[in-house]
Amino acid sequence: MAGTLMFRRGMMKLGYLEEKPVVFKLRQLTYPVVTSDNLIKYISQSANVPESSIRSCVAAIAQAIAYFVINGHAVHFDGFGTFHLKMQAKVAKTEEEADTKTIRRLVPEFIWHKELRDECKRTRHEISQTYSEEE
């Protein structure tokens, strides 16, 4: 992977403390989000496959992941991570009260794999000279 994350130094005033001390903190520089169209263009160039094929394949892959996740399976990609479904529900005091009405919502979750975590640690961190003040 060997990427580079850029940071800038920022000054903050901690207004919630009586002394209102000034502290310095690194902030990650945010870049524009790579949209799906740009991602597909990049993949088609790197894999030498026509864009239309990649577009339909990526859509089908996303649908396959969604399908398996909403059917209670976990979708695991080696070296990347696992998608699974998490349920948020209220707890009930008695066994009878614990039914499907207590379900608040279902949330898809992604847990990144240990290999990706290790790769991530190898990412270089650079601090730019830009400086900002915030409160």
Next chain:
Amino acid sequence: MRKMYSQIPAVTGALNLVKVEKTLGFLEEKPTVYGLQIVRGNVIGHNEIVQYASKACNAPSNDVDTALNALLDALTYFMANGHGVQVDGLGTFKMVSTTKCAKTLAECTNETIRKTKIRFFPSQQMQQLCSLKNVKVRMITFGKNVDLVPTPPQP
């Protein structure tokens, strides 16, 4: 002829739930409460996704395999360089870092970076697929129902 995304039919889900008994150990009275838990299915790997997707978009499995590998590589590459990556129908992946405060500007170095992690924000489409309107839930009791793990249909 390969299908475009709009032509791929929408999917619906079905979840099996079981009642579980829990003791809230952090409270003094340690009360017993009841909750619901999803019955987990199989762990689906790379090959199953390739097979499903190749049937869904009528593409050779080699092409889908190449596309999936290239997609994962591209996601990793862009995230490692600080970009968020949006995948239609799935969500946005971002690499975020948490840092500590320093008292002086000179102390504000790479060492103040606590950790870097990847965050996943599901897309609206994914959220709709995971909504309770789209997913059928049913309560099961162990020993009574046999088909605990839903079988994948043919796309």
